[in-house]
Amino acid sequence: MKKIFATVATAVALCAAVSVQARPFDAIQKAGSINMGSEGQYAPFNFFKGKTLTGYEIDVAEAVAKKMGLKYEWKAVGFDALLTGLAQDRWDLVIASHGITPEREKAVTFTVPHYCSGGQIVSLSPSIKTAADLAGKVVAVQTGTSYLDHVKKVPGVKEVKNFPTDEAARAALGSKRVDAWVTDRFVAKEMLSKTPKAGFITGDMLFIEQVAAAVSKGNTGLADAYNKAFNELKADGTIGKISQKYFQEDVTCK
Structure with missing residues (x-):
C-alpha cells in the first residue's frame, strides 16, 4: 500500500551491474529455506514485539512459506533498502507494504496483492x-x-x-x-x-492502491510459487483469519 520506490533508476542499474542472480524457486526448494526482508516499523503490518518481528504481513509471509514447504529467515532493514536489496541478492523476497506502481514494476516483480x-x-x-x-x-x-x-x-x-x-x-x-x-x-x-x-x-x-510482496525482476518462478500458495491459503480461509486478527475485517483485495 504505502510506498513508491524513489530510486528505481538505481535499482535497475544494480540489476544490470550485479552478476549474482536471485535464487530461482528450485534453488530455494533445494536449500529448504527462504530469506525474506521487511521493515519492522509499520504496525500493524510489520513491527517488533520485543525482539520478535510480527504483524499482518509477517504472518502472511510465514504462512505462505510453510505452504511452500519452506523454513524462513527474516532480515529487518530500512524501507528504502528493501527493493534495492533484491537486486543485490541480499534476500529472496520482501514484504513491507509496497504499493504496486509502474515505477516499481520496472525494478521488481510483484506477487499477487495481499491487501488493498x-x-x-x-x-x-x-x-x-x-x-x-x-x-x-x-x-x-x-x-x-x-x-x-x-x-x-x-x-x-x-x-x-x-x-x-x-x-x-x-x-x-x-x-x-x-x-x-x-x-x-x-x-x-x-x-x-x-x-x-x-x-x-x-x-x-x-x-x-494494491499492496504486494516483491521478488527480483524476472524471478517469475518464485513469484508463481508464492502466488499459488497465497491463493490456496486465501481460499481455505487462512489469510482471512490473519486479517481478522489484526484488523477485525478482511483487508484483501476484492
Missing part, C-alpha cells in the same frame, strides 16, 4: 479532512512512500515534510510541527484504537 488500502489524511483539526483542506498546510509523510508522490500532486499544499519512518511523521503531527499526516488507512485505524485520547482525526482517502 490507500493514503488517508490524519490531523488534529476537524477543519482538515479533505484534499482541498490541505491547501496552505504542511503535511508529513514517510520518505520513499507513494504518499509523498500523491501529496505533492495536491494543489496548494504549502510544504511536504519527509520523515525516515511513519512513526516519526506521526510524532511530528502529535507535536504540531506539521498540520497533517498522510498514512495508510489501516495504520491510522490502529493508531486511533490504541491512542483514542490523542486527538487525532481521520479524514478522506487521497488514493487507493
Whole structure:
C-alpha cells in the first residue's frame, strides 16, 4: 500500500551491474529455506514485539512459506533498502507494504496483492479532512512512500515534510510541527484504537492502491510459487483469519 520506490533508476542499474542472480524457486526448494526482508516499523503490518518481528504481513509471509514447504529467515532493514536489496541478492523476497506502481514494476516483480488500502489524511483539526483542506498546510509523510508522490500532486499544499519512518511523521503531527499526516488507512485505524485520547482525526482517502510482496525482476518462478500458495491459503480461509486478527475485517483485495 504505502510506498513508491524513489530510486528505481538505481535499482535497475544494480540489476544490470550485479552478476549474482536471485535464487530461482528450485534453488530455494533445494536449500529448504527462504530469506525474506521487511521493515519492522509499520504496525500493524510489520513491527517488533520485543525482539520478535510480527504483524499482518509477517504472518502472511510465514504462512505462505510453510505452504511452500519452506523454513524462513527474516532480515529487518530500512524501507528504502528493501527493493534495492533484491537486486543485490541480499534476500529472496520482501514484504513491507509496497504499493504496486509502474515505477516499481520496472525494478521488481510483484506477487499477487495481499491487501488493498490507500493514503488517508490524519490531523488534529476537524477543519482538515479533505484534499482541498490541505491547501496552505504542511503535511508529513514517510520518505520513499507513494504518499509523498500523491501529496505533492495536491494543489496548494504549502510544504511536504519527509520523515525516515511513519512513526516519526506521526510524532511530528502529535507535536504540531506539521498540520497533517498522510498514512495508510489501516495504520491510522490502529493508531486511533490504541491512542483514542490523542486527538487525532481521520479524514478522506487521497488514493487507493494494491499492496504486494516483491521478488527480483524476472524471478517469475518464485513469484508463481508464492502466488499459488497465497491463493490456496486465501481460499481455505487462512489469510482471512490473519486479517481478522489484526484488523477485525478482511483487508484483501476484492
